[in-house]
Amino acid sequence: MPEQAVAGGKENSVETPVESTRERLLNVAEQRFGEGGYEGTSLRAITVAAAANIAAVNYHFGSKEALLRAAVARAMGPVNIERRRRLDQLEAKGQPTPEELIRAFIEPGLDLVLRRGERGAVVARFIGRIAFDPSQRIRDLYAAESDPIEARYLAALQAALPHAAPESVAFGYVNMLGLLALHQSQALSRAPGVEDAEDPGKLAENLIAFLVAAFDRGLRA
């Protein structure tokens, strides 16, 4: 039973990088799960689009759910690292402001993932979709990949907002998680009279300003 396929073998050369079957499956899974959700996407649809055999999923990952877990882990890895780095950096130089914390949380979710071409939008939609999937099981699966660092942000926000009750800060915090996921999944993009997706940077600024105002003045004492 091979645990890992060709680990650090040949790095993508200058030539067109030949993706492994495993990588192609992860890429297509990201795209399809992000479009149709977990239940609404079949393994056959994924393997056909990835030019792979059905059995390849169970060979490389073990099951449909394990494929999803691997895709979530790959997508969230860089985001978690960046969030941790920025939080460490903020806390190293004293008490961060709410805006600094909100920015350090939102930007890795929108920038890292919405920037850099078409691929980033696919990853963002995938993450946003899975984070609030209808199935409790899938939501738990996602939470397991992002909870640790997120809990640190909640604590930091509570410390930065001493005038607000901790449970009120927690209320604002889950609102932030939800709004970020909805914007990542682009579920709010094609609403009446809105063109957010124009510039991910502008979207991030709008969302941050929206949240900062709500945190600063919209929470119970």
Place this chain on the structure above:
Amino acid sequence: MPEQAVAGGKENSVETPVESTRERLLNVAEQRFGEGGYEGTSLRAITVAAAANIAAVNYHFGSKEALLRAAVARAMGPVNIERRRRLDQLEAKGQPTPEELIRAFIEPGLDLVLRRGERGAVVARFIGRIAFDPSQRIRDLYAAESDPIEARYLAALQAALPHAAPESVAFGYVNMLGLLALHQSQALSRAPGVEDAEDPGKLAENLIAFLVAAFDRGLRA
């Protein structure tokens, strides 16, 4: 081909109201679709729980999607009516404030539906879940049942916030729609250190205060 079953026959008497097959199907569909989403819920699971035959779905509604549409229409009907009534009332007595508009929109979504016992929570979760279902098709189906009145609220908010750019108000507006749906679906309820569902009235007040602050000071000029 009967278009409608026993229309205005015998209203629920004082005795235990005997629900028709059609009503039982709608009730169970509300519950199950709200728990597992549209794709994640089978007609067989619904009909078994409703003590009905599989064929009853196609007899009474025509298809799985038509069952969903009927359930959405039944659930959103009173909410839409109440929202329209309150908006009419506000506009009749002059220019409403942003808070009045937000309250008139949020409260029918949380109160009408989260109040009155266990049943209300089921309806709320159903609506919140379907409104942001992974499938575009399902989201469109929902939008068709609630768009008309919602569009009026957007226009009223833009008029009430003349200092903010119309597209910024629209941005805040979709954020309001998203946050309301997430709280309705209770997807934000079991987060770290939060116990919102304690009192739906308090949840409504918290959410309204959060949104009012964001609308008043978190939008671009």
Place this chain on the structure above:
DNA sequence: CTCCTGTTCAAACGACCGTTTGAACTATGC
């Protein structure tokens, strides 16, 4: 060359999906 490990493949597994069928049942009107 032979072995061996990793990978891909066509084909099939049983289970479940939404939908349809046609007969059986119910209750009212004549």
Place this chain on the structure above:
DNA sequence: GCATAGTTCAAACGGTCGTTTGAACAGGAG
């Protein structure tokens, strides 16, 4: 009584689901 329209039922339809199987293929090591 009989006819009729509305409703329920068991059973089956073809199709798709996630998963499994066992053989075939690749290529480096001995």
